[in-house]
Amino acid sequence: MGDFISTYGFLIVTMVQAGLLGLSLYFPLQAGQLSLATPGFYALGGYTAAILLTNPSFAGLRDTLGNGMFVLTWLVAAALSALLGLAVGIPALRLRGIYLALATIAFVEILRVLALNLTITGGAIGIFNVPQPFGFEDRGQFIWLFGPMLLLTLLFARQLERSRVGRALRAIREDELAADAMGVNPTRYKVLAFVIGAVLAGIVGAMSAPLLSSWNARQGTFDASIAVLAFVLIGGSRNVWGPVVGGALLTAVPELLRFLADWRLVINGLVLVVASLYLPQGIVGALERLRRPAPPQRPADLPRPEVKA
Template identity: 75%
Template sequence: MDFLQQYGFLIATMIQQGLLGLSLYAPLMAGQLSLASPGFYALGGYLAAVMLTNPAFEGWRSALGYGIYPLTWILAALACGLLGVVVGVPALRLRGIYLALATIALVEILRVLALNLSITGGAVGLFGIPQAFGFVDRWQYLWLFLPLLILTLLFFRQLSKSRTGRAFRAIREDELAADAMGVPPTRYKVLAFVIGAVLAGIVGSMSAPFLNTWNAKQGTFDASIAYLAYVLIGGSRSMWGPLVGGALLSALPELLRSLADWRLVINGLVLVVASLYLPQGIVGSLSPKPKPPKRPTPPPVSEGPSGPPYTSETL
């Protein structure tokens, strides 16, 4: 119990950041570089924070009791999924850096809206968000983040084996070839985008009580780069990569806190070294390399009934 009292908050944060890395991994399954996860994360958190603190929802809180918390998760998932469809249909016609710029623009639009709306608390944000289910210690949020992580990993595992997962991989490898084979790229790219948006929104709605405060700093361009680093450092070809990258990069500054300002320097060096020497990410570098396929040996030529086989040399 003393271990959880001391390190429980850090462990919960590592799982939380790993889940956010997985929200970025979802569109990458279909080859789409989307940096919109911080926007959906902030939106989910704002929905939960408003419902848990605004006097207009006092009747809901009194009637539902602790049931208000699962309701915020569901509403955050629905809102982020709907916004993902609205934004994804036009934006996912773009590719590469243009798609990344479009999703960054979405993050900035949501941030500016949060800064200027009174219901979100403006630049100050929302404070005094009640702890989920009456939790007393932050490590108790492991009971929320761990089941969500397990369900997410099981979902991605089944997704990768399904027809949809094969369509994602086909689009990632060659979109034109996939389209020629009857795989509609736009439909599957929007689906991958929505999966990441829903996951980020649910994590945001769980994180608002976890952090006890919520403001526009939760969804910024800096957060987009941080989530992208989780995927690049951990590895973008496996669901374990973003999880490992998010856990490592969120824990490293805390583990090196005794080094004061040098911990940020070391954190930056880890990013540079990993980018140079681990281009496939940590998980990709540790995975066994696939063996090249063996060429089939030609069958032996048998002699005919009256002597050697007939060849051009006998002409």
């Protein structure tokens, strides 16, 4: 068991991390909003943790709090992501469809350019030697952080779906005009879903900076936006397990096929193409259809008696 963890521990952690990032996109999609801002908030959280854990200005605070400093980075990252999510979400969520996607991609690029040009973020080089939390000696041990975070997020998502807020989000996703006519405030609920996704991405970023031991502008790019979107589309966007399954699959396939060298990327691309063509509702959606009982068949129409003249 120890050999398995040492060999595949980091892969398992990155699969869980990918599932969490997929869930951060899942929440805006619950309101029918295609937001690609997740890597931006992920990068913000990572920079927050890296700065607080390495900058000499916070050395006294680190000495005072000890391991509590890591928890503080999560809270600060969540607060900053929520504030920035509100600032971006209120104007951006007036857009719909591809226009919202373009606006959130622009947001990610703005943050990336700022990170490349600010001194506190380390510029193009980034921030190195981010300390490990709680005395972790192996990156596989981060499963004790990411695993409970995934379970809490899934529980929260389930409770949200069953609540009044969840019903309002589904109503907006199905027909925003009808939801507005029924007294649901679309803007308020869309911004709420956007902020929830932003907070989750920010916390995951703050947890990931110590995992990677460094942080730079490559963590929040347009490519990362497309990757997170693929997690949700392949896994399924209508079920909370969809982003988790999609993120785990698309993270594991290239690593497990590493012995095929560059061909592993070809196979990964084929998985994307096949899933997009034959699983339009994602893997989880296809499994749900298989489990769902077939609708009862209508009895064959009886022949009508002939009417003689």
